[in-house]
Amino acid sequence: MIAMRSLFRAALALLLAVSLPSAAHAVKFYVDNQLGTVKPEEKVTPAAPAPVQILFEFQRDAAPNPKATKVVKPGALEAVRGTGSFSEVVETPAANGAVLSIKFNNIVKKEELDKAKKDAFRAGLGFGLFGGAVATDYYEVTLEYVPATGAAPIRTVVSHRLYTTFGKQKADAPPIPGTEFKKGDDAVKTLVVQALERGVNNIVADPAFPK
Amino acid sequence: MSHARRAVLAALACGALAACTSLADELPASLETLRALRERAVPPMAVGMFRPASKEVGRSVTIRLSVMHAPKGSNYAEFLGQTFATELRAAGTLDPASPLVLEGVLTESRASEDFAKGGASLGATITLKRAGKIVLEKPYRVEAKWKSDFIGAIAIPDAFMQYNSLYALLVRQVLTDPEFLAAAKQ
Numbered sequence: 073m074i075a076m077r078s079l080f081r082a083a084l085a086l087l088l089a090v091s092l093p094s095a096a097h098a099v100k101f102y103v104d105n106q107l108g109t110v111k112p113e114e115k116v117t118p119a120a121p122a123p124v125q126i127l128f129e130f131q132r133d134a135a136p137n138p139k140a141t142k143v144v145k146p147g148a149l150e151a152v153r154g155t156g157s158f159s160e161v162v163e164t165p166a167a168n169g170a171v172l173s174i175k176f177n178n179i180v181k182k183e184e185l186d187k188a189k190k191d192a193f194r195a196g197l198g199f200g201l202f203g204g205a206v207a208t209d210y211y212e213v214t215l216e217y218v219p220a221t222g223a224a225p226i227r228t229v230v231s232h233r234l235y236t237t238f239g240k241q242k243a244d245a246p247p248i249p250g251t252e253f254k255k256g257d258d259a260v261k262t263l264v265v266q267a268l269e270r271g272v273n274n275i276v277a278d279p280a281f282p283k
Numbered sequence: 284m285s286h287a288r289r290a291v292l293a294a295l296a297c298g299a300l301a302a303c304t305s306l307a308d309e310l311p312a313s314l315e316t317l318r319a320l321r322e323r324a325v326p327p328m329a330v331g332m333f334r335p336a337s338k339e340v341g342r343s344v345t346i347r348l349s350v351m352h353a354p355k356g357s358n359y360a361e362f363l364g365q366t367f368a369t370e371l372r373a374a375g376t377l378d379p380a381s382p383l384v385l386e387g388v389l390t391e392s393r394a395s396e397d398f399a400k401g402g403a404s405l406g407a408t409i410t411l412k413r414a415g416k417i418v419l420e421k422p423y424r425v426e427a428k429w430k431s432d433f434i435g436a437i438a439i440p441d442a443f444m445q446y447n448s449l450y451a452l453l454v455r456q457v458l459t460d461p462e463f464l465a466a467a468k469q
Binding site: 135 | 313
């Protein structure tokens with residue numbers, strides 16, 4: 073599960089390893105509500121979808137993260153196929169030379185990581201009953217589409233967030249601005265689909281996209 | 284400390300770390316390299332032999348008793364060759380029958396951390412031959428520095444990721460080097 077691969081989750085998992093099984097400290101995942109799915113009225117469809125070669129890279133703080141790339145790539149390719157904007161989505165050179173590069177960058181905020189580790193340690197000592205922890209994963213997804221060799225790339229950047237909570241949250245804590253998922257895998261899948269659906273739609277809507 | 288005691292401590296530490304060995308992951312091709320190769324109309328080339336300068340250089344990398352090996356039984360020099368092949372294949376410029384052959388000697392391969400900071404470096408001498416004649420021979424080197432963590436569950440995968448990603452960075456440095464591109468087109 074890619075969410076478990078982040079620094080936040082690694083810190084949470086380790087620091088909470090001593091806790092006992094209880095509903096009080098169940099881990100919950102939330103996909104941020106701000107981006108959402110592309111609405112039918114927003115959707116732009118190319119008149120004649122063409123094939124495209126995908127280059128996908130997962131990064132952490134802009135550095136390649138090969139392990140996460142391997143885990144996320146199949147879902148990312150499916151998400152691009154699901155948009156219906158391309159006639160064929162392949163990893164080898166496409167006949168028309170078109171390329172779509174996707175860089176899925178997980179940004180780590182140092183001060184938030186340190187706070188998450190502190191909160192998680194405290195929450196673990198109290199088995200999650202007397203205060204919990206919230207970790208936020210920030211994603212910046214950069215899509216660049218090159219319609220043909222030598223053509224200028226069309227570029228768009230989509231931001232998204234994944235929240236993970238553990239233990240009982242304080243009564244006065246602000247609500248998590250996201251949609252809850254029981255499984256981390258489902259949350260990550262939804263996040264990837266939403267980010268790529270939006271990114272591909274931005275690319276297709278660009279005036280430079282071949283009509 | 285006796286060997287037996289060291290072995291027991293190592294085993295306990297490995298148990299605590301859950302996984303003591305892992306394999307380096309294959310790296311994806313990049314748009315930057317693909318564009319450089321296609322737009323400069325670099326001719327297709329073959330990937331020849333990649334070997335380590337010494338046995339030690341091609342070996343696995345160890346961080347806090349956890350070990351990362353090159354994938355599929357290869358050494359790290361061969362892994363570098365495979366990473367070149369991935370980039371060239373994506374750009375449509377990999378041709379095993381080409382008279383233009385890319386070869387390399389892995390001269391440096393290192394990763395370490397001290398619970399506060401980490402560092403890794405990778406170096407190779409890259410040779411480009413046309414019909415057996417050397418048209419370019421040049422050393423390349425990349426390095427990474429990062430802030431490490433006292434928690435092993437964070438520090439170990441972090442160090443492995445940083446080291447693993449150097450292969451992509453080195454390959455991109457070579458394939459976008461104007462001197463390399465000019466030699467390939469000679």
